Amino acid sequence: MNDLALLLTPEGRALLDEVRDTEPARELAVATRLRRDHPAELVSAALGQARLRQRAVAKFGPEDAGRMFFTPNGVEQSTRASVAAYRARRLTELGVTSVADLCCGIGGDAIALARAGIRVLAVDRDPLTAAAARANAEALGLAELIEVREADVTEVDTAGYDAVFADPARRGGRGRVFDPEAYSPPLSWAVEAARRAPRAALKIAPGIPHEIVPPEAEAEWISDGGDVKEAVLWFGTGAPGTVRATLLPGPRTLLGRGLPDPAVRPVGRYLYEPDGAVIRAHLVAEVAEEVGGGLLDATIAYVTADEPRSTPYATGYEITDHLPFNVKRLKALLRERGVGTLTVKKRGSAVEPEELRRKVRPQGPNAATVFLTRVAGAPAMLIGQPLG
Numbered sequence: 001m002n003d004l005a006l007l008l009t010p011e012g013r014a015l016l017d018e019v020r021d022t023e024p025a026r027e028l029a030v031a032t033r034l035r036r037d038h039p040a041e042l043v044s045a046a047l048g049q050a051r052l053r054q055r056a057v058a059k060f061g062p063e064d065a066g067r068m069f070f071t072p073n074g075v076e077q078s079t080r081a082s083v084a085a086y087r088a089r090r091l092t093e094l095g096v097t098s099v100a101d102l103c104c105g106i107g108g109d110a111i112a113l114a115r116a117g118i119r120v121l122a123v124d125r126d127p128l129t130a131a132a133a134r135a136n137a138e139a140l141g142l143a144e145l146i147e148v149r150e151a152d153v154t155e156v157d158t159a160g161y162d163a164v165f166a167d168p169a170r171r172g173g174r175g176r177v178f179d180p181e182a183y184s185p186p187l188s189w190a191v192e193a194a195r196r197a198p199r200a201a202l203k204i205a206p207g208i209p210h211e212i213v214p215p216e217a218e219a220e221w222i223s224d225g226g227d228v229k230e231a232v233l234w235f236g237t238g239a240p241g242t243v244r245a246t247l248l249p250g251p252r253t254l255l256g257r258g259l260p261d262p263a264v265r266p267v268g269r270y271l272y273e274p275d276g277a278v279i280r281a282h283l284v285a286e287v288a289e290e291v292g293g294g295l296l297d298a299t300i301a302y303v304t305a306d307e308p309r310s311t312p313y314a315t316g317y318e319i320t321d322h323l324p325f326n327v328k329r330l331k332a333l334l335r336e337r338g339v340g341t342l343t344v345k346k347r348g349s350a351v352e353p354e355e356l357r358r359k360v361r362p363q364g365p366n367a368a369t370v371f372l373t374r375v376a377g378a379p380a381m382l383i384g385q386p387l388g
Contacts, residue, residue, distance in 0.1 A: 003045035004069060004131050011038070015046040020066060022050055060108070069135045071128060074106035077171065079203070082248050083222055083229050084112035087201060091163060092116050094199055094237060100158040102166040102193070103185075107133035107146070109165060109203075114145035122148045123156050154185055163199040163236075166190040170205055180208060191217075191233070199236035206231045206280045210243075218242040223277035224249070231280065245281040245313070252312045254278060259285035265294035265304060267322045267375060271382060272303040272314040273345070287314050297374040300348045308387055316387040317369060325349075325379035330370065331360040333383070338364030346372040349379065 006012045015038060022030050027047055034043045052070035059080045060068065079087075087109070091099065097118060101110045104122035106129060113120045114137070122137075124130045130150040137146040149156070158164050168183035168190055170176060180187035187204065191214055194200030206221055206228045213219045218234040218241070225248070243256035262285050274287045279301045288294060291314070293305030308316060323329055334342065342362040344353035349372035356372070371382040 002041070003048070004128060004135065006039075006042045006045050007049055007069065008135060012042060012046065015042060016049060019046050019050045020053065022047060024051070064111075064140065067139045068106070069132045069139065070106055071132055073171070074129065074132060077169070078105050078108035079112075079167070080224055080229055081108065081112065082224050084109045085115070086222070086246070086248055086251055087165075087232065088112040088116035088118065090234075091118065091165075091199070091201065094163075096162040096199055098161045099163045099165050100156065100161040100197075102153040102156065102158075102164060102190075103168055104133050104148070105129055105167065107136040107148070109167065110146050110148075111136065111140060111142060113165070114142040118145070120146045121156075121158075121161065122146055123151050123153050124148075125150065125152045154189060158193065158197060161197070163201070164193055164197040165201050165203070166193060167203040178205070178207065180204065180212065187212075194233070194235040197235070200234070202233040202235075204231050204233060206277075210282060216240045218244070219281070220244045220246055221277040221281040222246045222248065223275055226275060228276035228280055243281050243283065245275065245277040245283050247275055247277060247312060250312070254281075254283055254286055254313050256281065256283050257286060259289060261285055261295075261298070262288035262303070263294045264296070264298050264376060267296060267319065267382065268293065268304040268306040269319055270305045270308055270387070271296075271317045271319050271371065271384060272305065272311070273317070274301055274303065274314040278313050283313075287311060291316075296380075297348065297376060300373055302347060302371065302373055317371075317384040318387060319382050319384040321381075321383040322375070323381045323383070325351075325372065325381055327356070327359050330356075330381055330383075334360055334362050334368065335364075337368070338366045339368045340364040341367035343367070343369040344372065345369060348372075348374040 031043050052075050053065050055075050056065040099113050099120050101120050101122045104110050104124045110120045110122040122133050134148040137143045190202050218237050218239045220232045222229050244253050246253045272291050274284050284301050288303045290311045291305045291309045293303040296302045296304050340363050351372050
């Protein structure tokens with residue numbers, strides 16, 4: 001709290017501007033120089049905040065990250081701005097004009113909601129986190145739309161709001177928490193809060209078991225740039241039981257149609273690697289239907305087909321070779337074709353990509369992708385190139 005209070009003073013803000021581009025290797029020299037004219041505590045706080053802002057650029061972009069205030073946990077746990085903006089758009093499309101943002105953290109979701117024109121009550125019980133959220137609302141000119149309250153979310157009355165958004169903490173003293181009932185607050189509490197609201201969105205870990213999704217909820221898995229970021233349980237959308245995978249940027253959304261698992265078939269000329277959100281949403285069958293393919297193996301999410309078909313929900317490759325797993329054969333084949341740039345992908349294989357690269361030592365001007373996987377239960381290597 002003291003560090004943040006110092007940084008919000010005119011002297012602190014000026015110092016933050018001065019150190020914003022400080023490289024880690026220069027921190028000691030910069031700190032030594034600045035301590036001649038500024039309190040040591042303030043210099044340390046400014047340099048620490050500069051490091052956090054640099055880390056936050058990946059989530060918030062350089063403009064916002066350069067003005068916001070972060071805690072270490074806030075940088076780690078906050079929602080990527082593109083994902084938060086997408087979720088805010090969905091809420092506005094549902095007619096939501098006010099949201100109770102429970103477990104708001106440093107305010108990333110509240111910022112996206114306010115920028116979508118939604119009035120926000122942002123609640124967090126940690127004093128420093130709430131103070132950072134308040135400072136961020138002010139720094140980005142959104143204080144009129146965002147009310148920050150330091151409180152226990154389980155004691156907040158949300159009756160006056162169109163929707164509830166909850167992002168329970170999924171980290172504890174020992175790191176990431178995988179049991180939804182070990183979230184803080186527990187997922188069961190968040191679900192009950194959602195059921196009491198006209199509409200709700202609960203941000204949860206993408207690894208949540210499908211069987212614990214409430215029947216009245218819509219479940220959505222979201223990826224950004226190919227990386228799975230989160231799952232969301234939606235309430236009050238009018239589509240209970242719907243499963244969807246949404247890919248950003250775009251957005252592009254694949255809706256589940258309740259298809260049976262695809263059949264296992266022989267390796268075709270083309271391989272399709274579904275996006276991680278598609279896999280987490282259990283919608284590989286929908287992708288297989290789109291490309292007219294089947295599975296390489298009943299337990300592996302690789303789709304094989306005989307024709308090249310474009311789909312935003314999977315990356316396609318043309319397969320040139322299908323071999324039983326054998327490092328010596330792979331090394332000889334890559335040497336013969338002059339492959340120096342080797343991309344290694346794996347599913348269902350214990351071999352680590354870096355280990356394989358060390359063993360085959362690719363050299364040459366050409367590039368290839370090798371898939372380490374199983375075909376009908378047997379270890380296999382598939383070699384190919386991405387479709388143009």
